[in-house]
Amino acid sequence: MSVTQSQVRPARVEGIERPIPVGQVATPVRRRPAVLSASWRRLCATSFAVAGITGLIVWVAVSQLIRQGQLEAVLSAGRAELAAPLLVALVVGTGICERLWPAERRPIMARGHVQDVCYLALHAIFVIPLMTLLSVGAAALISDHLHWIELRWTQNWPLWLVVPVTIVAMDGANWLAHYADHRLGPLWRFHALHHSQEELSVLTSFRAHPLMHTTGFLLATVPVVALMPTRAIAPVLITIYVCIGTLQHANLRWSFGPVGRVIVSPAYHRLHHAADVQHANLGVVLTIWDVLAGRARFPARDGVVGRTGLDGRPVPVEQDAASHSLPLLLAEQLIEPFQARG
Ligand SMILES: [Zn+2]
Numbered sequence: 001m002s003v004t005q006s007q008v009r010p011a012r013v014e015g016i017e018r019p020i021p022v023g024q025v026a027t028p029v030r031r032r033p034a035v036l037s038a039s040w041r042r043l044c045a046t047s048f049a050v051a052g053i054t055g056l057i058v059w060v061a062v063s064q065l066i067r068q069g070q071l072e073a074v075l076s077a078g079r080a081e082l083a084a085p086l087l088v089a090l091v092v093g094t095g096i097c098e099r100l101w102p103a104e105r106r107p108i109m110a111r112g113h114v115q116d117v118c119y120l121a122l123h124a125i126f127v128i129p130l131m132t133l134l135s136v137g138a139a140a141l142i143s144d145h146l147h148w149i150e151l152r153w154t155q156n157w158p159l160w161l162v163v164p165v166t167i168v169a170m171d172g173a174n175w176l177a178h179y180a181d182h183r184l185g186p187l188w189r190f191h192a193l194h195h196s197q198e199e200l201s202v203l204t205s206f207r208a209h210p211l212m213h214t215t216g217f218l219l220a221t222v223p224v225v226a227l228m229p230t231r232a233i234a235p236v237l238i239t240i241y242v243c244i245g246t247l248q249h250a251n252l253r254w255s256f257g258p259v260g261r262v263i264v265s266p267a268y269h270r271l272h273h274a275a276d277v278q279h280a281n282l283g284v285v286l287t288i289w290d291v292l293a294g295r296a297r298f299p300a301r302d303g304v305v306g307r308t309g310l311d312g313r314p315v316p317v318e319q320d321a322a323s324h325s326l327p328l329l330l331a332e333q334l335i336e337p338f339q340a341r342g
C-alpha cells in the first residue's frame, strides 16, 4: 500500500525535515554535541579527500626514493627544472616589460603583486618539492597499477619524434585537468584561489593552492608513462614548457600575432581570468585543445583589457579593504577550500 500525503507527518531528525508514515515509531536519534556537529558542518569533506590523495602519492614517492637512496638527488633535479635560471630570467624580464608596457597600469607595490610574491616564496619553498614528489609518485602508481598503458613499441621511435608527441599529449592532459578544475566542484575549490587575482601579473602563475596540482600531475603523467616508459624528457624542455605557461599571466597586451593562434598568449589567457569567461581558453601552452572543444576565444584586435577576478569574491582577496594583513590573508586563502561555503 502506498503512503499518501495525508498519511505522513513531518519529523525533525538531525535538523532535517523528513516525513514519517503514521503508525511508524520514530527511533530515537543519538545527537552529536551541538558544537561538534556545527564544527563538522563547517568543514568540506571532499577537500580533505583531495589532501588525503595528495598525501598518499607523496608517501609513495618518498618511500620509493628513500628505498633507492635517491630522495635528495631527485628533489635537486626537480628544483633545477622548476626553478631554473631560465625561468627566473623570464619572470624578471617579464616584470620589466610589465612596467614598460602594462596592459593595466598599477603601482609596483599593488597588494595583488605583494600577495603573489608571497605565493612565489611558497612555491619555491614548498610547492616545487611537492610537484617533484607528485610527479614521481604518480609515475610509480601508474607504472605499478596501469602498466598496460605503456606503449613499448614507441621505444623504436627516434627522440625527435617521441618527445614532441609526448609533450603535446602532456599538454592535452593538462588541458583536461584544467577542464576538470572548472567542472568539478571539489577541484574548483582549490582552483578558485588562482582565479581570485584581480591584479594579474606574471607572479600570478605561482598563485595556486598547493593541492591544485594533484590532478594535473596524475593526468599529465599518463601520456609520459605511456609514450616514454623507459626514457625521460630532457629537463630543459620541461623548463621551456613551464616558462611558456608562466608568461601567460603577464600584465601585457601581447597576443603573439599569428603564433597566438597556436600558443597561449597573455592576452588569450587573460580572457580565461575574466569573471564571465572562465569556461573558455583553458589551454596551458597550446590553444588547439580549446579550438577542438569549441572553447577558444581569441583576443579582439581592439586590445580592450577586461577586469579579472571572481564575482562576489568567494575567496578572500587582498583587494578587499576589510581583508587581513597579507601573511594572515595567505593562511586564510589556503584554509578556505576546507571550509564549507554557506
Ligand atoms: Zn582556470
Ligand SMILES: [Zn+2]
Pocket: 194, 249, 269, 273
Ligand atoms: Zn591562470
